[in-house]
Amino acid sequence: MKLSQVAVMLLIILLPAAAMAQNGQEVVRSNVSETINGAEYYLHKVSRGETLSAISRAYHVSIADIRNSNYGISDGLQPGQIIKIPASPVPKSQQEAPASIRYHRVAAQETIYSLTRQYNVSEEALRKANDGLPGGLVAGAVIKIPLPETETAQPQEKPEKNYFEYQAKSNESVYPLALRYRVSVDSIFAYNPELGENLKSGQIIRIPKTPTLANFVTHRIQQNQSVNRLARKYEIDADAIRQINPYIARRLQEGQVIRIPLPVIKTEKEPAIDSIAMLELERLKHEAAIMPPEQSCHQMRMMGEYKVALLLPFDFPTVDSVLASPVSYIDDPNPRFIKPFAFIEYYEGFLMALDSLKKVGLNAEVFVYDAPNSVAATRKIIDNPELQQMDVIIGPVYSKSFEMMADFAREYQIPLVNPFSVREEVTVGNPYVFQVQPVYPDQAEVLTDYLNNHFPKAQIFITKHNEYRDQVGFEIIKRHFTEHLAPRPSGSALFHTFFYNRDSLRVFKRQAAENRNNVVVAYTTNKVYIMELLRALNQLRDQYNITLIGMPDWLAIDGLDMEYLNNLDVHYLAKAYVDMDDETDRKFARDFRQQYNAEPGEFAWSGYNTGIYFMSALMKYGSSFMPCIRYFDMELLNMGYNFEAYGDNGFRNKNWKIVRMRNYRLLDVSAPLPRYDFASPVKPWLKSEQ
Incomplete structure (x- = not known):
């Protein structure tokens, strides 16, 4: 009696679980797609209640393909288990039966001859596929029927996909998704022509497997889009968009391409695949592509x-x-x-x-x-x-x-x-x-940062020999100063320009400050002009506090007066400088x-x-x-x-380095590179000899 009661209780307890297994728990598809030994797989973490049948339906692959891709797998999956789901058809050599074979259950009174007529195969091929059929046909037996040569399935190589499939969650939008995977919205729409901006729960979309290595993605402006509207769509700060696009006007133009910054966001990491050691490196590579760079780079320590x-x-x-x-x-x-x-x-x-x-x-x-x-x-x-x-x-x-x-x-x-x-x-x-x-255009950014940090109140001048030579580089510096130079005190102009062969130093004398620093940026490599400029400015050094900034080539010019260079506190831009x-x-x-x-x-x-x-x-x-x-x-x-x-x-x-002449010696006064706690510099040349 007690045994019957126990059995009934167990039946009551197990019935809901059995029902759950029959119905199949909703399977959330993995977004991790990797190539292993030449084949592409999704890496799926099994959740409680999931079965092979439910997983196969979610990924649209057969149970046999999943079994063949995971040695020793059984239908009794364990929660937390990581399995490989083929993203493309399993190679012919891995399938349970050759594609050129079908099966037939023998009915009563069927003969070898009738089967050859029914399936359009020769008697020789039929016997060869079944070890000669020494006992003849037996009703109820299952035999192999080879396909005719013209119908034999030919394996076709599926081209490697350059995207992975993502299952959307409730209330998700395509814009933050693009930032998470470091691709442009346009590229997502290109892979999903019917896609709208707002995604439906469970919707499968294609994400290109080409994350950018830059700190932004591009966005092509549509009609009536503004910076504030884009910020709301991408769920980022509007000022971050303006900061990374210093050249954009207040009103955006349709078709214009701007940058959308990739913010440091918290990304839900895929679980570590500790039980499959061979996949660990693939996991790290994937995380490095989709995680915030600071986080993934902080974790990666690879000796090999x-x-x-x-x-x-x-x-x-x-x-x-x-x-x-x-x-x-x-x-x-x-x-x-x-x-x-x-x-x-x-x-x-x-x-x-x-x-x-x-x-x-x-x-x-x-x-x-x-x-x-x-x-x-x-x-x-x-x-x-x-x-x-x-x-x-x-x-x-x-x-x-x-x-x-x-x-x-x-x-x-x-x-x-x-x-x-x-x-x-x-x-x-x-x-x-x-x-x-x-490259030379990047001089403008380095120079602007240096002036903002070291000469925030100085009167700034840009000069060159004449109006026509070195015009491209000259205009790059002017444009960068206009957009990024810190405001000067008392409402004075950001900077002044003059051409020496036309203006001499008249503009400088008219605008120079007697109680503040005056910085002259000389964009020229003409030795004759450099020597004349040094002489002329040196004559004014008792009246004005002058700092002269020259170009990289100046370091290689012989014959420049060392006293003038020292008196004018000359700075040089330089690619490299050996400091003994x-x-x-x-x-x-x-x-x-x-x-x-x-x-x-x-x-x-x-x-x-x-x-x-x-x-x-x-x-x-x-x-x-x-x-x-x-x-x-x-x-x-x-x-x-x-x-x-x-x-x-x-x-x-x-x-770019900045080198300064001081007390007749050159000193490297470049700003240090940005430093991060997890990136301690390596200085192997300082190690003692072994």
């Missing part, structure tokens, strides 16, 4: 074995020169500015960086390629399959060869470093390119001299900086370091790296 390619021209009979002018570099397809063995010097500096990092744990293999100024030679390097395995590629140095390598890097998603070019177009349209040398009063610079020069019996030239410093920076990034963040590079604070030798990417373009180094 890395492969680095270094492509330099070692074919000296075809190389007459490398660098005669410190600003020319290797942008001409047939350069005439090369010193013999300069690339060897770059290589030597790079080897010193490699040696320093190996002492602190770097495990890397460096592949060195001879890459002369030859398209054919570059093609041969690209055709080498080992290049596809690289974690970062540095070089080649010649423009045509670099363009070919950039296409290769974009195809295989490998970071590519250009160490020498100063052309702005190097990074355009390719998010995998890093341009080490800062700095211990790290002195130690590098000393070590280079000891190892190679020569003084380190400009290329040696560059080789060391490039090597130490990018190989340190590999050590810190792994091969997926690109989203974290803007948070990587790496203290270098004679120059700084401050990489930023815009839209679908690559990374530009925006770091």
